[in-house]
Amino acid sequence: MTYVTGLTSGGNPWTPQFLQTINWDTCLGCGRCFKACGRGVMALLALNEDGEVADEDDDEIERKVMSVVQPQNCIGCQACDRVCPKRCHTYAPALA
Ligand code: SF4
Numbered sequence: 299m300t301y302v303t304g305l306t307s308g309g310n311p312w313t314p315q316f317l318q319t320i321n322w323d324t325c326l327g328c329g330r331c332f333k334a335c336g337r338g339v340m341a342l343l344a345l346n347e348d349g350e351v352a353d354e355d356d357d358e359i360e361r362k363v364m365s366v367v368q369p370q371n372c373i374g375c376q377a378c379d380r381v382c383p384k385r386c387h388t389y390a391p392a393l394a
């Protein structure tokens with residue numbers, strides 16, 4: 299298989315690892331990964347007590363979790379992984 303690869307400024311090849319999922323079971327909703335990403339890939343979502351996505355104005359909001367909302371904007375830098383205290387993110391290379 300051939301994956302999408304890039305070059306560093308020194309001309310060394312590297313394979314970007316693109317964000318696939320965020321584990322809602324472990325996510326604290328702390329927002330660190332959101333702040334680390336400059337590409338608008340993620341957003342906080344509200345969940346109700348049944349673990350279903352709820353409206354922001356809903357009184358039944360139990361907690362918030364980070365979600366992948368614009369995966370097509372990811373450049374595969376994995377900065378989000380480095381700031382996450384719970385290692386919630388999973389990644390994969392993209393087929394060329
Ligand atoms: S890998 Fe980089 S670009 Fe992709 S979501 Fe994480 S911080 Fe954003």
Ligand code: SF4
Nearest residue numbers: 325326328329331382
């Ligand atoms: S840094 Fe980790 S724990 Fe914090 S919001 Fe992002 S995925 Fe959730």
